[in-house]
């Protein structure tokens with residue numbers, strides 16, 4: 112069993128909220144598992160750690176998809192897969208991850224993560240790519256740390272999007288939001304301010 116830590120407080124979409132578990136007897140309207148108040152996020156008392164994280168990640172996807180780019184059912188699927196990814200690869204163990212892992216598992220597939228001088232896809236230079244068959248994720252080595260993390264999560268999101276429900280624009284957007292969320296909550300250390308560089 113992988114170690115998973117639930118923080119006391121979480122930052123989603125620029126707002127800090129404390130996390131509160133309610134007594135098991137308390138039932139939310141519509142049998143929801145989570146309720147967002149202005150200062151607190153209330154969770155149903157019998158949620159497991161994995162379910163709690165899944166609800167948090169789901170909220171992140173719902174909060175940040177302002178354009179309604181991504182269908183709700185796809186958000187739920189991606190949130191579930193992303194939670195599994197974060198737990199399997201030990202992101203949620205309570206210790207910040209300073210370096211992009213050299214090896215990751217995406218839905219059961221192992222990938223080697225390599226930083227290379229040139230990433231070439233169909234004769235064009237790009238920042239990153241993932242190859243399921245060879246089990247390799249390539250990241251352009253010469254990127255600032257935060258940008259490398261975004262590129263890493265870009266490839267991860269492609270891998271988690273098993274039904275290919277996301278457009279390329281959706282993947283770009285989500286990888287930024289995921290990186291920002293993880294950095295804001297000290298789950299990863301990106302060595303720079305993401306919001307400053309968001310539009311570049």
Ligand SMILES: [Zn+2]
Nearest residue numbers: 265269279282
């Ligand atoms: Zn892409």
